[in-house]
Amino acid sequence: MSRISKEELAQVIYLAHIHVAEEEQEQLHRDLERLLDSASKVQEVDTTGVEPMYRPIPLHNVMRPDENRPSLAQEKVLQNAPEVQDGFFRVPRILD
Amino acid sequence: MKIHEMSARELASALTAGEVSAVEVTQAFFDRIDAVDDQVGAYLTLMRETALQQAEEADARRKRDDDVPPLLGVPIALKDNLCTNGVRTTCASKMLEQFVPPYDATVVTRLKEAGMPILGKTNMDEFALGSSTEYSALKKTRNPWNLERVPGGSSGGSAAAVSASLAPFALGTDTGGSIRQPAAYCGIVGMKPTYGLVSRFGLVAAAPSLDQIGTMTKDVADTALLLNVIAGYDPYDSTSVNREVPDYFASLETDVSTLRFGMPAEFFSADIHPEVRTAVESAIKRLEALGAEVVEVNLPHSTYALSAYYVIASGELSSSLGRYDGVRYGHRADVEGDVFTMFRHSRSEGFGPEVKRRILLGTYVLLSGNYRDYYLQAMKVRALIAKDFEQAFEQCDVIVAPAAANVAFPFDGVVDPAEMHALDLFTVPVNLAGLPAISLPCGLNSEGMPIGLQLIGPAFGEVQLLQAAYALEQEIGPLPKQPQLEVKSND
Numbered sequence: 021m022s023r024i025s026k027e028e029l030a031q032v033i034y035l036a037h038i039h040v041a042e043e044e045q046e047q048l049h050r051d052l053e054r055l056l057d058s059a060s061k062v063q064e065v066d067t068t069g070v071e072p073m074y075r076p077i078p079l080h081n082v083m084r085p086d087e088n089r090p091s092l093a094q095e096k097v098l099q100n101a102p103e104v105q106d107g108f109f110r111v112p113r114i115l116d
Numbered sequence: 117m118k119i120h121e122m123s124a125r126e127l128a129s130a131l132t133a134g135e136v137s138a139v140e141v142t143q144a145f146f147d148r149i150d151a152v153d154d155q156v157g158a159y160l161t162l163m164r165e166t167a168l169q170q171a172e173e174a175d176a177r178r179k180r181d182d183d184v185p186p187l188l189g190v191p192i193a194l195k196d197n198l199c200t201n202g203v204r205t206t207c208a209s210k211m212l213e214q215f216v217p218p219y220d221a222t223v224v225t226r227l228k229e230a231g232m233p234i235l236g237k238t239n240m241d242e243f244a245l246g247s248s249t250e251y252s253a254l255k256k257t258r259n260p261w262n263l264e265r266v267p268g269g270s271s272g273g274s275a276a277a278v279s280a281s282l283a284p285f286a287l288g289t290d291t292g293g294s295i296r297q298p299a300a301y302c303g304i305v306g307m308k309p310t311y312g313l314v315s316r317f318g319l320v321a322a323a324p325s326l327d328q329i330g331t332m333t334k335d336v337a338d339t340a341l342l343l344n345v346i347a348g349y350d351p352y353d354s355t356s357v358n359r360e361v362p363d364y365f366a367s368l369e370t371d372v373s374t375l376r377f378g379m380p381a382e383f384f385s386a387d388i389h390p391e392v393r394t395a396v397e398s399a400i401k402r403l404e405a406l407g408a409e410v411v412e413v414n415l416p417h418s419t420y421a422l423s424a425y426y427v428i429a430s431g432e433l434s435s436s437l438g439r440y441d442g443v444r445y446g447h448r449a450d451v452e453g454d455v456f457t458m459f460r461h462s463r464s465e466g467f468g469p470e471v472k473r474r475i476l477l478g479t480y481v482l483l484s485g486n487y488r489d490y491y492l493q494a495m496k497v498r499a500l501i502a503k504d505f506e507q508a509f510e511q512c513d514v515i516v517a518p519a520a521a522n523v524a525f526p527f528d529g530v531v532d533p534a535e536m537h538a539l540d541l542f543t544v545p546v547n548l549a550g551l552p553a554i555s556l557p558c559g560l561n562s563e564g565m566p567i568g569l570q571l572i573g574p575a576f577g578e579v580q581l582l583q584a585a586y587a588l589e590q591e592i593g594p595l596p597k598q599p600q601l602e603v604k605s606n607d
Contacts, residue, residue, distance in 0.1 A: 024480065036434060036479045038472055039464035054534045055477050061423035062494045072495035073502055075325040075355065076311040076550020082354035096218035100445035109443050112455045
């Protein structure tokens with residue numbers, strides 16, 4: 021049984037912003053089917069009335085005091101950027 | 117005994133007694149690395165200059181101050197997903213091959229404050245996804261016990277480094293067993309602390325509700341010493357828990373007959389290799405011989421732990437790795453076109469096949485039409501798994517189980533991704549519940565490969581967990597041999 025259609029696979033690839041070459045798609049589709057077979061086992065459990073556990077410890081909004089404190093220098097922030105211009109991150113054209 | 121063969125505790129005593137200097141100790145480890153790491157491949161980056169400088173400072177501090185930290189001058193290795201200021205931190209990925217963090221992870225700051233020289237950064241499965249270190253995009257790491265076998269993963273470089281005496285101890289990270297399984301495969305002690313005990317600030321996130329930094333050491337005493345350094349509240353990590361941290365080393369000794377051990381029926385009825393079963397069961401018999409009570413406990417939902425884990429971990433991962441877009445840091449593809457084309461190609465070139473599979477799986481389970489059936493359902497199953505543990509700990513103090521169903525496997529021995537995931541059967545339930553657990557060697561199989569046993573404690577039960585592990589380690593004694601590596605001669 022197919023759990024994930026070709027269209028869904030295309031949608032997931034699109035949303036994840038990953039380029040997948042045409043010739044790799046078939047193998048990837050098979051791998052994902054296998055992984056989903058195992059993942060879908062959670063659906064066998066009766067969870068009526070069970071609250072989901074988002075994290076192991078109970079946490080409320082954790083805030084720090086709204087006070088100025090030192091932050092990284094601009095050159096440190098930019099040091100790993102593939103392309104920098106005038107103190108900004110530079111990216112390819114966004115709008116035509 | 118050679119310097120590199122000594123445990124951290126032995127090195128600390130020798131340093132305190134003035135029998136050796138921190139510079140000599142640090143240099144001895146680099147000599148050892150130069151002699152054998154081309155066979156093992158544990159390290160991705162060596163930090164010779166800064167480590168020797170830190171060692172010099174440690175020696176000066178010892179001369180100057182009366183009261184010095186217990187591990188002053190004892191060097192350490194770090195898994196390469198822990199940020200080190202000014203030293204590249206790759207996560208063994210093409211994506212971060214050139215990434216140089218502008219700050220230290222909190223655990224790194226703590227090690228530096230304790231005067232511990234950092235030897236280098238160790239190999240791992242890319243972004244900590246994997247169980248063999250074969251998914252590293254940068255290097256192959258071999259198991260020091262048998263160079264044709266994997267070291268386990270994802271903290272395989274740290275495990276191999278400690279096992280081959282390329283570092284006295286190391287830090288690793290554990291999202292679903294990534295400290296405990298490689299520790300078991302390499303015959304060392306690996307501990308994953310309770311979620312929230314150790315700050316994750318500066319750890320490159322994989323699955324933030326599961327990730328935890330922990331220790332990889334030659335013995336349990338070293339685990340306690342190292343945990344003393346890294347445990348504690350950190351305001352930079354919003355999931356760090358603010359509570360008093362006991363002295364784990366000072367509280368190691370206990371009368372083990374006061375402890376009650378639980379054997380989960382579901383774990384022991386799983387498909388475990390007969391030699392692993394025999395070794396673990398004989399360790400349990402030793403506990404009984406010491407007067408400890410052993411009872412059967414049940415973790416009825418643990419059979420669903422693997423599927424819940426892969427849904428939750430992949431969902432969180434797809435979100436955590438969304439930040440790699442080729443803009444602020446990381447690989448950028450050299451392609452024509454708009455910014456979205458650049459995103460897609462950067463991610464496609466920068467991530468390896470397993471990372472892509474897991475991001476896509478994670479994206480799928482988070483789709484609005486699938487969220488309820490997969491992600492939300494997995495988190496409900498997670499709640500049931502945590503409740504199972506709570507109920508089990510009403511009947512026992514510590515749970516005992518295998519760390520892995522078998523010993524380390526040969527390279528390319530597990531090629532199916534789903535089969536690779538299934539290796540984490542005994543370790544993932546612990547991460548889902550956020551509990552502390554430790555794996556320690558309990559013997560060698562007939563091929564001479566180490567077998568690991570796992571002890572699991574209740575949340576923040578590190579003291580009793582380490583007491584149990586320490587007592588059991590004393591009882592089992594050292595492994596009958598250590599890995600034998602050919603040492604290159606100097607001429």
